[in-house]
Amino acid sequence: MLFHVQMTVRLPHDMPAAEADALKLREKALAQELQREGVWRHLWRIAGRYANVSVFDVPDNAALHDTLTRLPLFPYMDIEVQPLCRHPSSDRDNDY
Amino acid sequence: MLFHVQMTVRLPHDMPAAEADALKLREKALAQELQREGVWRHLWRIAGRYANVSVFDVPDNAALHDTLTRLPLFPYMDIEVQPLCRHPSSDRDNDY
Amino acid sequence: MLFHVQMTVRLPHDMPAAEADALKLREKALAQELQREGVWRHLWRIAGRYANVSVFDVPDNAALHDTLTRLPLFPYMDIEVQPLCRHPSSDRDNDY
Amino acid sequence: MLFHVQMTVRLPHDMPAAEADALKLREKALAQELQREGVWRHLWRIAGRYANVSVFDVPDNAALHDTLTRLPLFPYMDIEVQPLCRHPSSDRDNDY
Amino acid sequence: MLFHVQMTVRLPHDMPAAEADALKLREKALAQELQREGVWRHLWRIAGRYANVSVFDVPDNAALHDTLTRLPLFPYMDIEVQPLCRHPSSDRDNDY
Amino acid sequence: MLFHVQMTVRLPHDMPAAEADALKLREKALAQELQREGVWRHLWRIAGRYANVSVFDVPDNAALHDTLTRLPLFPYMDIEVQPLCRHPSSDRDNDY
Amino acid sequence: MLFHVQMTVRLPHDMPAAEADALKLREKALAQELQREGVWRHLWRIAGRYANVSVFDVPDNAALHDTLTRLPLFPYMDIEVQPLCRHPSSDRDNDY
Amino acid sequence: MLFHVQMTVRLPHDMPAAEADALKLREKALAQELQREGVWRHLWRIAGRYANVSVFDVPDNAALHDTLTRLPLFPYMDIEVQPLCRHPSSDRDNDY
Amino acid sequence: MLFHVQMTVRLPHDMPAAEADALKLREKALAQELQREGVWRHLWRIAGRYANVSVFDVPDNAALHDTLTRLPLFPYMDIEVQPLCRHPSSDRDNDY
Amino acid sequence: MLFHVQMTVRLPHDMPAAEADALKLREKALAQELQREGVWRHLWRIAGRYANVSVFDVPDNAALHDTLTRLPLFPYMDIEVQPLCRHPSSDRDNDY
Numbered sequence: 001m002l003f004h005v006q007m008t009v010r011l012p013h014d015m016p017a018a019e020a021d022a023l024k025l026r027e028k029a030l031a032q033e034l035q036r037e038g039v040w041r042h043l044w045r046i047a048g049r050y051a052n053v054s055v056f057d058v059p060d061n062a063a064l065h066d067t068l069t070r071l072p073l074f075p076y077m078d079i080e081v082q083p084l085c086r087h088p089s090s091d092r093d094n095d096y
Numbered sequence: 097m098l099f100h101v102q103m104t105v106r107l108p109h110d111m112p113a114a115e116a117d118a119l120k121l122r123e124k125a126l127a128q129e130l131q132r133e134g135v136w137r138h139l140w141r142i143a144g145r146y147a148n149v150s151v152f153d154v155p156d157n158a159a160l161h162d163t164l165t166r167l168p169l170f171p172y173m174d175i176e177v178q179p180l181c182r183h184p185s186s187d188r189d190n191d192y
Numbered sequence: 193m194l195f196h197v198q199m200t201v202r203l204p205h206d207m208p209a210a211e212a213d214a215l216k217l218r219e220k221a222l223a224q225e226l227q228r229e230g231v232w233r234h235l236w237r238i239a240g241r242y243a244n245v246s247v248f249d250v251p252d253n254a255a256l257h258d259t260l261t262r263l264p265l266f267p268y269m270d271i272e273v274q275p276l277c278r279h280p281s282s283d284r285d286n287d288y
Numbered sequence: 289m290l291f292h293v294q295m296t297v298r299l300p301h302d303m304p305a306a307e308a309d310a311l312k313l314r315e316k317a318l319a320q321e322l323q324r325e326g327v328w329r330h331l332w333r334i335a336g337r338y339a340n341v342s343v344f345d346v347p348d349n350a351a352l353h354d355t356l357t358r359l360p361l362f363p364y365m366d367i368e369v370q371p372l373c374r375h376p377s378s379d380r381d382n383d384y
Numbered sequence: 385m386l387f388h389v390q391m392t393v394r395l396p397h398d399m400p401a402a403e404a405d406a407l408k409l410r411e412k413a414l415a416q417e418l419q420r421e422g423v424w425r426h427l428w429r430i431a432g433r434y435a436n437v438s439v440f441d442v443p444d445n446a447a448l449h450d451t452l453t454r455l456p457l458f459p460y461m462d463i464e465v466q467p468l469c470r471h472p473s474s475d476r477d478n479d480y
Numbered sequence: 481m482l483f484h485v486q487m488t489v490r491l492p493h494d495m496p497a498a499e500a501d502a503l504k505l506r507e508k509a510l511a512q513e514l515q516r517e518g519v520w521r522h523l524w525r526i527a528g529r530y531a532n533v534s535v536f537d538v539p540d541n542a543a544l545h546d547t548l549t550r551l552p553l554f555p556y557m558d559i560e561v562q563p564l565c566r567h568p569s570s571d572r573d574n575d576y
Numbered sequence: 577m578l579f580h581v582q583m584t585v586r587l588p589h590d591m592p593a594a595e596a597d598a599l600k601l602r603e604k605a606l607a608q609e610l611q612r613e614g615v616w617r618h619l620w621r622i623a624g625r626y627a628n629v630s631v632f633d634v635p636d637n638a639a640l641h642d643t644l645t646r647l648p649l650f651p652y653m654d655i656e657v658q659p660l661c662r663h664p665s666s667d668r669d670n671d672y
Numbered sequence: 673m674l675f676h677v678q679m680t681v682r683l684p685h686d687m688p689a690a691e692a693d694a695l696k697l698r699e700k701a702l703a704q705e706l707q708r709e710g711v712w713r714h715l716w717r718i719a720g721r722y723a724n725v726s727v728f729d730v731p732d733n734a735a736l737h738d739t740l741t742r743l744p745l746f747p748y749m750d751i752e753v754q755p756l757c758r759h760p761s762s763d764r765d766n767d768y
Numbered sequence: 769m770l771f772h773v774q775m776t777v778r779l780p781h782d783m784p785a786a787e788a789d790a791l792k793l794r795e796k797a798l799a800q801e802l803q804r805e806g807v808w809r810h811l812w813r814i815a816g817r818y819a820n821v822s823v824f825d826v827p828d829n830a831a832l833h834d835t836l837t838r839l840p841l842f843p844y845m846d847i848e849v850q851p852l853c854r855h856p857s858s859d860r861d862n863d864y
Numbered sequence: 865m866l867f868h869v870q871m872t873v874r875l876p877h878d879m880p881a882a883e884a885d886a887l888k889l890r891e892k893a894l895a896q897e898l899q900r901e902g903v904w905r906h907l908w909r910i911a912g913r914y915a916n917v918s919v920f921d922v923p924d925n926a927a928l929h930d931t932l933t934r935l936p937l938f939p940y941m942d943i944e945v946q947p948l949c950r951h952p953s954s955d956r957d958n959d960y
Contacts, residue, residue, distance in 0.1 A: 001252050002140065003275070004149050005336065012301050013876050013939070031185040042138075043186040044098065044151075047179040047929040048869065048945040053100050055140075060193050060252075062277040065335040075301070081336040083143040083195070083275055085254040089127040090139040097924050099947070101816065108781050109204050109267070143257040144197065144273040156865050156924075158949040161815040171781070177816040179867070179947055181926040194332065196341050205396050205459070223377040234330075235378040236290065236343075239371040239449040240389065240465040245292050247332075275335040281319040282331040289444050291467070293528065300493050348385050348444075350469040353527040363493070369528040371387070371467055373446040386524065388533050397588050397651070415569040426522075427570040428482065428535075431563040431641040432581065432657040437484050439524075467527040473511040474523040481636050483659070485720065492685050540577050540636075542661040545719040555685070561720040563579070563659055565638040578716065580725050589780050589843070607761040618714075619762040620674065620727075623755040623833040624773065624849040629676050631716075659719040665703040666715040673828050675851070677912065684877050732769050732828075734853040737911040747877070753912040755771070755851055757830040770908065772917050799953040810906075811954040812866065812919075815947040821868050823908075851911040857895040858907040 001057065002041065002084040002096065003064050007077045008051040026072040039067060055084070097153070098137065098180040098192065099160050103173045104147040122168040135163060151180070193249065194233065194276040194288065195256050199269045200243040218264040231259060247276070289345065290329065290372040290384065291352050295365045296339040314360040327355060343372070385441070386425065386468040386480065387448050391461045392435040410456040423451060439468070481537065482521065482564040482576065483544050487557045488531040506552040519547060535564070577633070578617065578660040578672065579640050583653045584627040602648040615643060631660070673729070674713065674756040674768065675736050679749045680723040698744040711739060727756070769825070770809065770852040770864065771832050775845045776819040794840040807835060823852070865921065866905065866948040866960065867928050871941045872915040890936040903931060919948070 011020055034040035042055040058064045064081070068074060086096040107116055130136035138151040154160045160177070164170060182192040203212055226232035234247040250256045256273070260266060278288040299308055322328035330343040346352045352369070356362060374384040395404055418424035426439040442448045448465070452458060470480040491500055514520035522535040538544045544561070548554060566576040587596055610616035618631040634640045640657070644650060662672040683692055706712035714727040730736045736753070740746060758768040779788055802808035810823040826832045832849070836842060854864040875884055898904035906919040922928045928945070932938060950960040 003253075003336075004140065004142070013879075015301075028185040032187055035187055042151075042188065042191055043183045044100065044180040044191055045183040045929060046100070047181050047925040048867075048932045048943050052183055053178070053180065055138075060277075061195075061275040061335040064275065065277045065333060068336045079336050081275060082149070083253040083256065083273060084140040084149065085143050085252075085257045087139045087141040087148055089124040091128055091131055092138065095138055095140055099816075099925075109207075111781075141257060143253040144195075144260045144271050156949075157815040157867075157947040160947065161813060161949045164816045175816050177947060179925040179928065179945060181924075181929045196332065196334070205399075220377040224379055227379055234343075234380065234383055235375045236292065236372040236383055237375040237449060238292070239373050239445040240387075240452045240463050244375055245370070245372065247330075274341070276332040276341065277335050279331045279333040279340055281316040283320055283323055284330065287330055287332055291445075291528075303493075348469075349387075349467040349527040352467065353469045353525060356528045367528050369467060371445040371448065371465060373444075373449050388524065388526070397591075412569040416571055419571055426535075426572065426575055427567045428484065428564040428575055429567040429641060430484070431565050431637040432579075432644045432655050436567055437562070437564065439522075466533070468524040468533065469527050471523045471525040471532055473508040475512055475515055476522065479522055479524055483637075483720075495685075540661075541579075541659040541719040544659065545661045545717060548720045559720050561659060563637040563640065563657060565636075565641045580716065580718070589783075604761040608763055611763055618727075618764065618767055619759045620676065620756040620767055621759040621833060622676070623757050623829040624771075624836045624847050628759055629754070629756065631714075658725070660716040660725065661719050663715045663717040663724055665700040667704055667707055668714065671714055671716055675829075675912075687877075732853075733771075733851040733911040736851065737853045737909060740912045751912050753851060755829040755832065755849060757828075757833045772908065772910070796953040800955055803955055810919075810956065810959055811951045812868065812948040812959055813951040814868070815949050820951055821946070821948065823906075850917070852908040852917065853911050855907045855909040855916055857892040859896055859899055860906065863906055863908055 001060065003056045003058065004082040004084050005054045005056055005068070006046075006051065006080045007054065007073075008049070009073055009077050010050075011076050023072045023076075030071060034067065097156065099152045099154065100178040100180050101150045101152055101164070102142075102147065102176045103150065103169075104145070105169055105173050106146075107172050119168045119172075126167060130163065193252065195248045195250065196274040196276050197246045197248055197260070198238075198243065198272045199246065199265075200241070201265055201269050202242075203268050215264045215268075222263060226259065289348065291344045291346065292370040292372050293342045293344055293356070294334075294339065294368045295342065295361075296337070297361055297365050298338075299364050311360045311364075318359060322355065385444065387440045387442065388466040388468050389438045389440055389452070390430075390435065390464045391438065391457075392433070393457055393461050394434075395460050407456045407460075414455060418451065481540065483536045483538065484562040484564050485534045485536055485548070486526075486531065486560045487534065487553075488529070489553055489557050490530075491556050503552045503556075510551060514547065577636065579632045579634065580658040580660050581630045581632055581644070582622075582627065582656045583630065583649075584625070585649055585653050586626075587652050599648045599652075606647060610643065673732065675728045675730065676754040676756050677726045677728055677740070678718075678723065678752045679726065679745075680721070681745055681749050682722075683748050695744045695748075702743060706739065769828065771824045771826065772850040772852050773822045773824055773836070774814075774819065774848045775822065775841075776817070777841055777845050778818075779844050791840045791844075798839060802835065865924065867920045867922065868946040868948050869918045869920055869932070870910075870915065870944045871918065871937075872913070873937055873941050874914075875940050887936045887940075894935060898931065 031040060031043065035043065039057060040054060041057045044053050046053060056064055056067060058067060068079060071077070090096075127136060127139065131139065135153060136150060137153045140149045142149060152160055152163060154163060164175060167173070223232060223235065227235065231249060232246060233249045236245045238245060248256055248259060250259060260271060263269070319328060319331065323331065327345060328342060329345045332341045334341060344352055344355060346355060356367060359365070415424060415427065419427065423441060424438060425441045428437045430437060440448055440451060442451060452463060455461070511520060511523065515523065519537060520534060521537045524533045526533060536544055536547060538547060548559060551557070607616060607619065611619065615633060616630060617633045620629045622629060632640055632643060634643060644655060647653070666672075703712060703715065707715065711729060712726060713729045716725045718725060728736055728739060730739060740751060743749070799808060799811065803811065807825060808822060809825045812821045814821060824832055824835060826835060836847060839845070858864075895904060895907065899907065903921060904918060905921045908917050909915075910917060920928055920931060922931060932943060935941070954960075
């Protein structure tokens with residue numbers, strides 16, 4: 001089941017650079033693991049902003065919540081979720 | 097080059113059903129043609145709303161504009177555009 | 193799987209009363225059928241507004257979309273959807 | 289009498305983890321006590337956010353206020369309240 | 385039990401004057417009846433706008449909803465409801 | 481002359497409890513003095529929020545401003561002011 | 577007593593030109609009469625918009641309301657009112 | 673050339689009182705100098721808020737910017753600018 | 769003097785096509801005349817929307833207002849104006 | 865390819881002046897280098913605000929993102945991006 005997720009990162013300006021770097025490294029590692037597992041189906045940067053647009057493929061709402069709250073940057077992100085379903089005009093093989 | 101586009105359709109309540117149906121048929125035909133050409137890369141329905149989330153792959157801004165304004169439903173849609181680029185944590189083969 | 197749905201009805205002022213009444217009757221009949229089937233889990237009126245707060249129990253996002261778009265009042269409603277999951281502090285038997 | 293309450297938690301980033309954990313423990317204990325007493329009728333997590341949707345059953349507005357302000361996380365939450373009443377299309381046994 | 389209600393009237397510009405006048409007369413009659421009964425506790429005009437600020441005294445949420453939806457102008461008003469309770473610093477005799 | 485005032489209190493999370501308590505005591509004392517003088521005509525708590533709805537009776541705009549800025553919590557409040565006047569449908573003795 | 581008023585005019589697109597012209601003529605005549613009487617203290621056009629910024633000098637809130645609702649364009653305007661008072665840094669002779 | 677400027681002051685709660693007082697003194701001195709020079713044409717307090725509504729008379733946009741950024745409180749203000757011009761219904765001698 | 773203007777066109781859906789076409793033709797003719805005169809300094813389409821971003825070079829606010837209200841599409845546009853001035857980091861020859 | 869970018873700078877009030885000055889110097893140096901390269905096509909100050917309106921000319925979305933994130937003030941700016949294309953009524957030589 002697919003969900004559209006837009007994440008905007010807002011790190012506090014007074015977070016030490018080393019702490020921020022460590023967070024980002026862990027975030028990247030988990031993001032890549034979730035991509036390999038097929039959970040994080042799409043991941044794009046929004047040009048000009050510290051933000052991304054993503055599509056997650058999870059069994060249900062609870063799995064979506066567990067996945068997002070595992071992200072190291074979760075406490076520093078504004079997150080908007082929209083449930084997706086197949087569009088009647090879509091004939092793409094993998095958009096569902 | 098990829099663009100994230102969210103479209104919300106607002107047909108006037110007094111549009112005759114036949115006119116609305118004809119518009120939707122033409123919209124669907126063009127949507128499928130654009131998918132076959134690889135221009136309309138992704139197309140999802142937002143659950144519970146007469147709206148979609150899409151990703152377009154076009155050579156430049158002008159091509160994006162020309163594509164969107166060709167859509168039969170264009171005059172009846174609220175459209176939000178966000179330019180996308182590759183995310184540094186992405187290792188998907190086709191997210192760019 | 194549960195979804196929180198808030199619906200605000202905006203009937204056009206120039207809709208003939210008979211048409212509005214017929215729509216509402218069909219809406220009520222379907223609402224009650226969906227309650228009997230366990231799909232429309234909760235349904236409350238928001239005091240002072242022509243609006244409701246609801247909880248739907250459906251197998252997936254597509255079923256939610258199909259259910260909501262079957263509602264006779266769908267073209268006249270503003271609908272906001274939020275996916276729900278079990279709260280870690282909940283010990284209610286049926287809130288999931 | 290029922291009230292729909294949506295709570296979004298915004299803990300300051302510089303709150304010590306021990307203090308946050310203690311607050312959450314006390315919040316959970318009180319939430320469960322209020323559920324046992326039938327006051328906190330429903331409690332759901334909104335997927336992807338540190339927020340919940342709840343329904344409270346209280347004798348009056350004052351009781352709602354007293355209950356919400358007793359919550360240990362109250363000073364850190366954005367709270368939206370909507371008074372509910374029975375929906376004319378509802379035939380659920382306990383939605384009032 | 386007290387509720388704060390702000391009502392903004394938006395009559396369609398194409399409503400015939402006679403129809404608007406008749407609506408307003410019926411609204412005024414009911415408003416005065418509800419004041420005599422003690423239900424519509426306060427009623428003020430907001431200077432410069434076709435809007436009012438009111439306080440209603442009703443037994444519960446359902447009574448509030450029934451009262452507001454009986455108003456002849458109800459279909460043409462934006463209504464915002466806020467439940468009130470006694471303020472700990474209030475020593476007024478009748479603000480509860 | 482009457483003014484509708486809605487005040488939302490936002491104390492900084494790092495204000496020492498003793499300082500906050502002292503502020504609130506002084507606020508309460510002044511609120512009660514202003515009520516005795518007939519200036520603070522109504523004062524209600526909004527259920528579930530650290531906020532109030534009030535009606536002030538003052539000779540003019542300047543008196544309103546002087547009164548509100550004397551409040552010890554003034555620097556920590558979001559304040560919205562709406563000038564009121566008698567409603568043509570009001571027959572209450574003291575709503576002006 | 578001074579009030580800051582911002583008015584935005586939104587005439588319906590289907591209002592006959594003659595009707596619109598008549599309304600504007602009557603509006604202008606009354607605006608000039610109110611300026612001569614000293615009630616409409618200032619009147620400026622906001623560049624690029626069908627809107628104005630004004631300052632009214634009236635005895636009280638009721639007089640402000642009566643003045644604004646007498647304007648022929650009142651039913652077609654969005655009006656925002658802010659009560660003004662003398663600024664402690666002002667040394668202008670007539671800004672109060 | 674006239675500009676309408678609304679300024680809302682937001683001093684940080686942790687600014688030492690002496691620093692705030694010094695800023696305000698310097699702000700007041702410059703405000704009065706600019707009034708004497710005819711640049712700060714009008715200056716009103718918005719009742720109930722730490723904010724003002726002003727009209728500036730400057731040769732051009734650059735002069736407006738230079739004037740506003742010279743204000744000692746500039747870094748702590750939300751500023752909204754609207755260019756003004758003579759209103760066709762105005763017959764005031766000095767509203768341009 | 770430069771002004772940044774963003775215009776969004778909202779033609780009524782029931783405007784006859786011939787009337788809309790005639791309006792657009794006149795709009796284009798005037799836009800090109802104003803460009804030749806150097807008044808309409810820049811004009812760009814916002815990709816995916818019936819909207820433009822423009823820069824006007826006019827002697828003062830009144831000239832800006834006169835220019836914008838001469839546009840045939842003026843009654844159908846949402847217009848946002850921002851006064852511009854030279855940026856201290858700019859070394860472009862013609863950005864002022 | 866052109867992009868319209870609006871940047872609003874929000875430096876933390878507690879940033880040491882020397883650090884802020886150094887950031888601004890580096891920002892200015894890079895802004896001028898990007899202007900010389902033709903990448904930062906236009907740069908204007910919005911009068912009365914610590915903000916600018918800019919037009920960038922870059923090969924694609926990724927280049928826009930790389931350019932903006934290289935700016936020393938990037939972590940302290942709210943940035944809004946709109947893709948531009950040639951307007952059909954434009955006959956300017958360089959607006960594309």
